[in-house]
Amino acid sequence: MQALRKKLVSVLPLRFKLIIKQQLSHFKIALSRLFAGSPLLATLFYTLFSSAFRREQYAVLKGRLAYQQQLAQSRDSSILLRRNIHRLEKGLIMQPRRAVFAEDYITETVAEYAAVCSSIELAELKWATAVLNEYFAVVASTPLIDKAKTKFFAENDKALVRLSAEELPASIPYCYANLPEQQVSFDALWQLMQRRRSVRWFLPQPVEKSLLEQAIAAASLAPSACNRQPYFFVHLNNARAAAEVADFAMGTTGFSGNIPELLVVVGDLSAYPNERDRHVIYIDAALASMQLMLALDTLGLASCPINWPDIEPREQKMAKRLGLKPYQRPVMLIALGYADPAGGIAYSQKKPASSLLQSDPQMPH
Numbered sequence: 001m002q003a004l005r006k007k008l009v010s011v012l013p014l015r016f017k018l019i020i021k022q023q024l025s026h027f028k029i030a031l032s033r034l035f036a037g038s039p040l041l042a043t044l045f046y047t048l049f050s051s052a053f054r055r056e057q058y059a060v061l062k063g064r065l066a067y068q069q070q071l072a073q074s075r076d077s078s079i080l081l082r083r084n085i086h087r088l089e090k091g092l093i094m095q096p097r098r099a100v101f102a103e104d105y106i107t108e109t110v111a112e113y114a115a116v117c118s119s120i121e122l123a124e125l126k127w128a129t130a131v132l133n134e135y136f137a138v139v140a141s142t143p144l145i146d147k148a149k150t151k152f153f154a155e156n157d158k159a160l161v162r163l164s165a166e167e168l169p170a171s172i173p174y175c176y177a178n179l180p181e182q183q184v185s186f187d188a189l190w191q192l193m194q195r196r197r198s199v200r201w202f203l204p205q206p207v208e209k210s211l212l213e214q215a216i217a218a219a220s221l222a223p224s225a226c227n228r229q230p231y232f233f234v235h236l237n238n239a240r241a242a243a244e245v246a247d248f249a250m251g252t253t254g255f256s257g258n259i260p261e262l263l264v265v266v267g268d269l270s271a272y273p274n275e276r277d278r279h280v281i282y283i284d285a286a287l288a289s290m291q292l293m294l295a296l297d298t299l300g301l302a303s304c305p306i307n308w309p310d311i312e313p314r315e316q317k318m319a320k321r322l323g324l325k326p327y328q329r330p331v332m333l334i335a336l337g338y339a340d341p342a343g344g345i346a347y348s349q350k351k352p353a354s355s356l357l358q359s360d361p362q363m364p365h
């Protein structure tokens with residue numbers, strides 16, 4: 001059926017194709033008008049007439065399930081621990097700090113710490129151990145907190161065996177005044193941002209892994225909701241694989257064969273027990289990707305973000321090629337390499353700041 005449709009489309013003159021496209025578009029707008037009357041009608045529309053959100057809904061549910069299944073299991077990073085240690089840090093720096101805080105989640109935090117302290121990577125373990133130590137040093141006593149404290153110090157030995165080998169400094173909250181002095185001027189930052197452009201034409205030259213790792217480390221410093229960092233980057237490190245995967249997307253026509261290396265930015269919905277956070281993978285991954293692209297520029301490399309469309313057959317191809325789980329969603333692709341000095345760059349006029357910054361509608365300036 002699909003092959004027949006394709007054949008038909010290929011023999012139709014462009015004029016007819018455009019007319020059909022226009023008629024279809026009119027029909028879709030009319031349908032939208034009908035069902036955009038209320039949230040309930042919209043739900044009906046997407047249940048009856050469109051599968052556009054199907055994969056996302058499936059991914060969110062699978063993610064919620066995976067979140068629950070991974071709890072209390074030994075692994076190299078714990079989402080729950082990362083989130084709760086972050087919450088403890090916010091409690092520690094609260095002004096004024098409350099005598100008793102985190103009572104509602106300290107038990108689950110210590111239970112998770114106990115489950116993963118032999119397996120999580122050292123920096124995460126060091127952070128969790130130091131913050132929990134600090135918390136129990138300052139928090140007031142309650143029966144629940146005392147119980148958690150006893151369990152923490154009983155489990156702590158397993159962690160300390162691993163930490164002593166590393167001799168890492170304590171990673172606990174500190175004062176703003178302790179931050180290193182700002183050395184990047186606005187002009188320098190402006191110049192970097194002006195220099196970073198979407199580059200689509202590259203030299204056929206591989207990228208040193210160490211440079212990419214540097215850029216990824218810079219990306220990891222980006223803010224993320226509750227410090228969960230629910231994303232990872234899959235690296236296609238040769239032109240053949242890069243072109244194969246870049247062709248799964250729609251926006252690489254004409255230049256996918258020229259991409260030396262490619263990253264697929266993947267968001268992980270198993271970081272969340274609730275649907276309300278389903279957008280955070282896109283936000284966090286995008287913030288990290290921006291830092292990555294700026295860092296690449298400072299390292300002499302160039303990049304181009306590439307849109308990832310939520311289209312079922314393309315999603316299936318990508319998931320199969322990369323071995324993604326149903327709750328791991330491609331967010332975007334990033335082409336990278338050494339720019340061809342003679343390659344063209346689109347001018348891409350930006351909007352003026354005055355049109356991007358809007359006043360508070362309740363308090364006009």
Ligand SMILES: Cc1cc2nc3c(=O)[nH]c(=O)nc-3n(C[C@H](O)[C@H](O)[C@H](O)COP(=O)(O)O)c2cc1C
Binds near residue numbers: 249305346
């Ligand atoms: C999420 C996202 C998706 C994009 N998708 C594509 C794409 O599919 N193909 C492409 O050639 N450029 C793509 N771009 C690059 C944009 O066209 C480019 O960022 C924009 O025109 C501004 O130009 P600049 O990046 O040089 O400032 C994408 C950019 C973003 C942020």
